Amino acid sequence: MSKNILDYETVDLDVESGELVVIDQTKLPGNIKIIRLKTAKDIWDAIYLLKVRGAPAIGVAAAMGLYVLALNHKNDDNVTFFKKLEEYRDYLNSARPTAVNLSWALARMYRLAQSMKNEPVSVILDALRDEALTIKKEDIEVCRAIGEYGLSLVKPGDGILTHCNAGQLATCKYGTATAPIYLGYERGYDFKVYADETRPLLQGARLTAFELHSAGIDVTLICDNMSATVMKQGKINAVFVGCDRVAANGDTANKIGTSVVAAVAKYYNVPVYICAPTSTIDLDTPTGDQINIEQRPGTEVTEMWYKERMAPDGVKVYNPAFDVTDHSLISGIVTEYGIAYEPYTESLKKLKEQGR
Ligand code: MRU
Numbered sequence: 001m002s003k004n005i006l007d008y009e010t011v012d013l014d015v016e017s018g019e020l021v022v023i024d025q026t027k028l029p030g031n032i033k034i035i036r037l038k039t040a041k042d043i044w045d046a047i048y049l050l051k052v053r054g055a056p057a058i059g060v061a062a063a064m065g066l067y068v069l070a071l072n073h074k075n076d077d078n079v080t081f082f083k084k085l086e087e088y089r090d091y092l093n094s095a096r097p098t099a100v101n102l103s104w105a106l107a108r109m110y111r112l113a114q115s116m117k118n119e120p121v122s123v124i125l126d127a128l129r130d131e132a133l134t135i136k137k138e139d140i141e142v143c144r145a146i147g148e149y150g151l152s153l154v155k156p157g158d159g160i161l162t163h164c165n166a167g168q169l170a171t172c173k174y175g176t177a178t179a180p181i182y183l184g185y186e187r188g189y190d191f192k193v194y195a196d197e198t199r200p201l202l203q204g205a206r207l208t209a210f211e212l213h214s215a216g217i218d219v220t221l222i223c224d225n226m227s228a229t230v231m232k233q234g235k236i237n238a239v240f241v242g243c244d245r246v247a248a249n250g251d252t253a254n255k256i257g258t259s260v261v262a263a264v265a266k267y268y269n270v271p272v273y274i275c276a277p278t279s280t281i282d283l284d285t286p287t288g289d290q291i292n293i294e295q296r297p298g299t300e301v302t303e304m305w306y307k308e309r310m311a312p313d314g315v316k317v318y319n320p321a322f323d324v325t326d327h328s329l330i331s332g333i334v335t336e337y338g339i340a341y342e343p344y345t346e347s348l349k350k351l352k353e354q355g356r
Contacts, residue, residue, distance in 0.1 A: 004214040004215075005023075005028070005029075005032060005168075005169070005210060005211050005214050006168055006211060006214055006215055008023055008032065008034070009021070009023075009172070010022065010023055010052070010054075010057050010168060010169055010170075010171065010172055010173075011052060011057050011060045011061045011064065011136065011172060012064075012136075013064040013067070013068070013129070013132060013133060013136075014036070015129065017036070018038070018068055018071045019036040019037060019038050019068060020036070020037040020038070020043060020046075020061060020064045020065050020068050021034060021035070021036050021037075022034070022035055022037065022046060022051060022052040022061060023035075023052075023169070024046075024051045025050060025051055025052065025053055025169060025206075025207060026049060026050060026051055028169070028206050028207055028210060029206055029207075029209075029210040035051065037065070037068070038068060040069055040088060040091055040092070043061070043062075043065040043068070043069070043092060044091060044092060044094075044095050046061070047061060047062065047065075047092070047095035047096055047102070048095045048096060050201065053165075053170065053203070054165060054166065054167075054169060054170020054171060054242070055099035055100070055101040055102075055170065055242065055243070055244045055245075055280055056101055056139050056142075056143070056170060056171040056172070056176070056277060056279070056280075057169070057170050057171055057172065058096065058099050058101055058102050058105075059099070059101030059102055059104060059105035059135065059139075059279065060105065060132070060135055060136045060139055060172055062092050062093075062095075062102050062105050062106050063105040063106070063108070063109050063131065063132040063135045063136075064132045064136070065088075065092055066085070066088055066089060066092060066106060066109050066110075066128070066132070067109070067125070067128045067129050067131075067132045069084075069088040070084070070085055070088065070113075070124075070125060070128055071125060072084075073085075073121070074121055074122060074125055075121075076121060077121075078117065078118070078121060081121045081124070082113070082114075082117065085110065085113060086110070089106045089107075089109070089110050092106060093106050096294055097292040097293075097294050098244045098245060098253055098291065098292060098293060098294045098321065098322045099244040099245065099280075100244065100245040100279070100280055100282045100285075101244075101277075101279055101280055104279050105135055105279075108131065108135065109128055109131055109132065112127060112128065112131050113127070113128060136172050139171055139172045139173075139277070140171075140172050140173040140174070141336070142277045142278075142279075142336040143171050143172070143173060143174035143175060143176055143179045143277070143336075144173075144174055144179065144183070145336035145337075146174075146176050146179045146180075146275050146276075146277065146334050146335065146336055147174055147179025147180050147182060147183040148180075148183065149180075149334045149335070149336075149338060149339050150177075150179060150180030150183075150240060150273065150275055150334045151180040151183050151184055151187075151189075152339075153180070153238060153271070153273060153332070153334070153339070154180065154184070154189075154191070154237060154238050155189075155237075156184075156188070156189040156190055156191075157189070157190050157191070157192075158189075158191055158192070158237040158238060159191070159192045159193075159194065159230075159235045159236045159237050159238075160180075160181060160191050160192070160193050160194070160236070160237065160238055160239070160240055161193075161194040161195075161196070161227060161230065161231075161236045161238075161239045161240075161261065161265075161270075162177050162178065162181075162193065162194070162195055162196070162204070162208060162239070162240050162241060163195075163196040163198060163204060163224075163239075163241050163254070163255060163257055163258050163261050164196070164198045164203045164204055164208070164241065164242065164254065164255035164257075164258070165198070165203040165204060165206075165207035165208045165211075165242075166178060166208075166240075166241060166242025166243075166275060167207065167208050167211045167212070168182075168211055169207045169211055170207075170242060175211075175242070176242040176243075176275035176276060176277065176334075177240040177241050177242045177275045178208070178211070178212065178240075179275065180240060180275075180334075181193055181212065181217060181240070182215065182217075185215065185216070185217050190218070191217070191218065192218050192220070192235065193212055193217060193218060193219040193220070194219075194220050194221075194222050194227075194230055194235065194236065195208040195209045195212065195219055195220070195221050195222070196222060196223075196224050196226075196227060196257065196261065197221060197222065197223050197224055198224060198255060198257060199224050199256075199257070199301075200300045200301045200304065200305070200319065201300060201304070201305075202305055203255065204221070204224075205221055209221045224257050224260075227260070227261050227264055227265075228264045228267075228268070231264060231265060231267075231268040231270050232268060236265075236268075236270050237270065238270065238271050238272075238273060239261060239262070239265050239270060239271070239272040239273065240273050240275055240334075241254055241255075241258050241261070241272070241273075241274060241275070242254060242274070242275055242276065243258075243274050243275075243276045243280055244280065244322055245280060245282050245285065245291050246274065246276055246280055246281045246282065246333060246348065247282060247285045247286060247287050247288050247290065247291060247324075248282070248283045248284075248285060248286050248287070248344075248345055248348060248349070249286060249287045249288075249327055249344055249345050250327030250330055250333065250340070250342070250344025250345070250348065251287050251288025251289075251291070251324050251325065251326055251327050252274050252276075252288070252324065252325045252327070252330060252333070253288065253291045253293065253322045253323070253324050253325075254274070254322060254323070254325065255321070255322060255323075256320055256321055256322055256323050257323065258322075258323060258325050259323040259324060259325040259326070259329070260323075262325045262326075262329035262330065263329060265329070266329050271331035271332070272325070272329060272330055272331050273330075273331055273332050273333070273334050273339075274325075274330055274332075274333045274334065275333075275334045276333055276334070276335055277335065277336055278335050278336060278337060278351055278352055278354075278355040279355075281333075281335070281348050281351070281352055283348065283349060283352055288324030288325075288326065288327075289324075291322075291324055293320050293321070293322050293323070293324070294320070294321040294322060295319060295320055295321070296319045296320075296321045297319065298316075298317025298318075298319050299317075300319055301317050301319050302315070302317060327342070327344050330344075333347075333348065335351050337351045337354045337355065338351060338354075
């Protein structure tokens with residue numbers, strides 16, 4: 001039987017060759033291309049250009065990437081090694097600002113190295129390799145746990161709407177928002193999934209519809225401006241989306257358009273669940289107003305996915321990659337330790353503490 005997209009690793013470390021290995025998601029769904037990355041510029045570009053994307057997958061790629069880059073300094077003294085490690089950490093961290101998993105994973109790797117700073121470099125490198133592999137392993141376990149909690153919020157036959165791609169391609173397995181869908185599928189829940197195409201980069205059409213369809217799940221692709229229609233028609237029982245950063249008060253940054261879906265869902269009394277590993281909860285950011293929203297090139301809107309340019313030359317384009325959904329529009333935040341409800345300032349803090 002031929003392999004389907006779910007048989008590939010979204011992010012991997014080739015321990016033998018010391019390379020970061022990812023699916024180039026910009027080529028999906030037409031072409032499953034695996035790329036091997038070894039230089040700082042190639043790893044940075046892969047994150048910035050969304051070859052590897054989705055908050056948890058970015059975190060894992062950055063952790064593995066940092067290890068791969070640190071390998072170049074295996075013969076250096078400790079002072080030089082740490083100087084380079086710090087440089088690589090800051091460089092990779094500058095690739096994308098909104099997903100907190102990027103800085104979270106890099107900080108975790110750096111902290112570990114610092115905790116053994118007087119050990120030989122070879123010993124530090126072994127520990128960094130193991131830590132990167134652990135971050136990946138944890139991501140799979142965390143997503144599965146999110147799936148179990150998420151599944152408790154819906155029933156067989158339900159219609160579920162999702163936005164962007166918070167699927168296996170955004171993580172190492174199961175996804176976050178798609179984890180309840182995959183687990184439900186295994187148990188015969190027969191969900192009807194609606195995937196927003198997700199302008200401008202079409203993660204919903206190219207990635208979510210692709211991976212769910214490949215898994216045999218009943219998925220229907222809709223344009224972003226159709227969510228009100230399917231909700232009004234009673235086709236949607238719950239919205240499950242992922243997120244890039246959850247502020248301490250529950251305000252949530254996710255792919256641009258999520259807050260529109262959440263506002264419409266509130267109007268039609270459809271619950272909105274944010275699926276988030278606790279690594280995506282950022283208690284140091286008090287509210288959504290402090291979240292740094294990535295701005296991306298206007299060409300993504302005007303021409304990137306078209307055969308020819310679809311806007312007049314020289315027209316101004318505003319292209320924020322994420323928006324913030326106000327916590328008042330969110331029915332619950334599903335984590336690996338359970339579901340947080342209002343007041344989020346208290347419930348999120350409790351869940352984070354459980355993680356420590
Ligand atoms: O720009 P992207 O494709 O990286 O945006 C991804 C999202 O917005 C996802 O919903 C989010 O990272 C959660 S992934 C589990």
